[in-house]
Amino acid sequence: MASHRRPKHPARARVTVLTATAAAAVALSSHSAVAAPDKPNKDEVKTKVDTLYEEAEQATEKFNGAKERQEKLEKEIAQLQDQVARGQDELNTLRTTLGSMATAQYRGGGFDQSVELFLSADPETYLDKAATLQQLSGKQVDAIGKIQAKQRTLAQQRQEASGKLADLDATRKELSEKKKASQDKLAEAQALLNTLTAQERRQLKDEDAKAGEAARGEGERTPAAPPANASGRAAAALAAAKTKLGSAYISGAEGPSAFDCSGLVQWAYKQAGVSVTRTTYTQANEGTRISRSQLQPGDLVFFYGDLHHVGLYAGNNTTLHASNPRGGVKYESIDNMPFQFGVRI
Structure with missing residues (x-):
């Protein structure tokens, strides 16, 4: 008996295969877009x-x-x-x-x-x-x-x-x-940081260096002799901290070769013969709180609402501080961080 099954049309089969392939490509493309977002600049x-x-x-x-x-x-x-x-x-x-x-x-x-x-x-x-x-x-x-x-x-x-x-x-x-x-x-x-190219990391380092040098220029313009009403021990602490410019920032470090922010302050004042506590939260209560307009070289300057960062005022709107693992101990404009108040020891 003759078969009545219709023969499959080659053209229709090719269309079906192409359609399925295109759909798979769209799905893969969509999946790739979700799985691999744009790399941050x-x-x-x-x-x-x-x-x-x-x-x-x-x-x-x-x-x-x-x-x-x-x-x-x-x-x-x-x-x-x-x-x-x-x-x-x-x-x-x-x-x-x-x-x-x-x-x-x-x-x-x-x-x-x-x-x-x-x-x-x-x-x-x-x-x-x-x-x-x-x-x-x-x-x-x-x-x-x-x-x-x-x-x-x-x-x-x-x-x-x-x-x-x-x-x-x-x-x-x-x-x-x-x-x-x-x-x-x-x-x-x-x-x-490791996601950046070598060139991008160099650019970032150069930008930080330029900003640091500009702030250092301002800080170093501070007169050698502090104002008559400035604290002698504050000036001595600032002078000690200046000797640590370029030192590494390491969490929990207290010197003499590496520091975190409160560790640098504690170490600097120790060189001036003054004992201060170890954390920013307690250092904020070590002396007399003062406003920005009252700051003198060597005063402590506190940043951020929870006071988790501290530095030494270097004059001319700059602070000398242990900044972070990328910057280490350096000068920086106090406008770069949310200033809260100063403390005179």
């Missing part, structure tokens, strides 16, 4: 990197604060543990003294059974019983009173040390978290 990368640097510095200053608290707690705990150890020795001596009294009393035939209670494995049970104390001699009462006082002191010191150890544990966890947050932001910034 040099200026966009710079803006994003600067934002990441600010976020990293916020985490860094919180890291610095946690580190300072950790060091303080460690010192306090060490002192308390030393006090507890010495107190325990004193308590043992007092108990030995009381035991000697009891021995002497026993040999004399007048050993009081109540003293035996104090020398038992759990003498604390009886120390607060007035009826028992009334049965003892004056010297014994005095010795037991000292034991009581020493036991209470030791209990308080041990409780305080226990609380500080818990605080220390929490502080160490915060320290680790803030350090990781800062490192993550810096790594993200570096990854963005």
